[in-house]
Amino acid sequence: xxxxxxxxxxxxxxxxxxxxxxxxxxxxxxxxxxxxxxxxxxxxxxxxxxxxxxxxxxxxxxxxxxxxxxxxxxxxxxxxxxxxxxxxxxxxxxxxxxxxxxxxxxxxxxxxx
Numbered sequence: 614x615x616x617x618x619x620x621x622x623x624x625x626x627x628x629x630x631x632x633x634x635x636x637x638x639x640x641x642x643x644x645x646x647x648x649x650x651x652x653x654x655x656x657x658x659x660x661x662x663x664x665x666x667x668x669x670x671x672x673x674x675x676x677x678x679x680x681x682x683x684x685x686x687x688x689x690x691x692x693x694x695x696x697x698x699x700x701x702x703x704x705x706x707x708x709x710x711x712x713x714x715x716x717x718x719x720x721x722x723x724x725x726x
Contacts, residue, residue, distance in 0.1 A: 615644075615645070615646050615647070616624075616643065616644070616645050617643070617644045617645075617687075617726045618641050618643055618682075618724070618726045619640070619641075619642040619643065619644050619653075619692050619695075619725070619726055620641065620642040620696060620699065620723060620724070620725060620726070621639065621640070621642075621723070621724040621726070622639075622640055622719055622721060622722070622723045623637055623638065623639050623640070623719065623720040623721045624637065624638055624714050624715055624716060624718060624719050624720060624725065625637055625638075625662075625714075625715040625718040625720065626638035626659055626661040626683070626707070626712060626713060626714045626715060627712060627713050628674060628707070628710060628712030628713075628714070629690065629711075629712075630659055630673060630674035630710070630712075631673050631674070632691065633658055633661060633671075634661065634683060635659035635661055635662070635712070636661060636662045636663075636704075637659070637660055637661075637662030637668075637709065637720055638655075638657050638658065638660070638707070638714050639657065639658045639660065639661045639670055639710075640655075640657050640699065640703050640714070641655070641656045641677060641701055642654075642655055642692065642695055642696065643655075643656055643677075644687055644692070646686060646687065648684070649684055649685070649686070650683065650684055650685070651681070651682070651684075651685045651686055651688075652679060652681065652682040653675050653679070653680045653681045653682075653685065653691070653692075653695055654678060654679045654680060654700055655677065655678055655680055655695070655702040655703055655706070656669055656675065656676065656677035656678075656706075657674040657675070657676050657677070657703050657706050657714070658671070658672055658674060658676075659671075659674035659710070659712060660674070664721070666713075668720075668721075674710065674712075676706040676709065676710055677706070678702060678705075680695055680702065681695075682694055697698050700714075700716060
């Protein structure tokens, strides 16, 4: 199985999970492909970010949702369409976790895979 982080970026956030305040979130668009099948998912993971150089991800506040699953392979056109809605998808996951993402304050530049 080939797993690729199509997109990854960290933002300031607000979340309380397992008794620990989380001040940042990692946001991903992930592609998994195997044997002619492709799956895309949006994922978020809230982490403490206790200092400017603390990017230690803790996966106990991880949430994801499958956007597409079917036959095929990676498609730049499909990925572009998912990127148009990634903020809404990530916001819905955050809301379900009683958290919020501050899209106006990225902590790192976007990484593309």
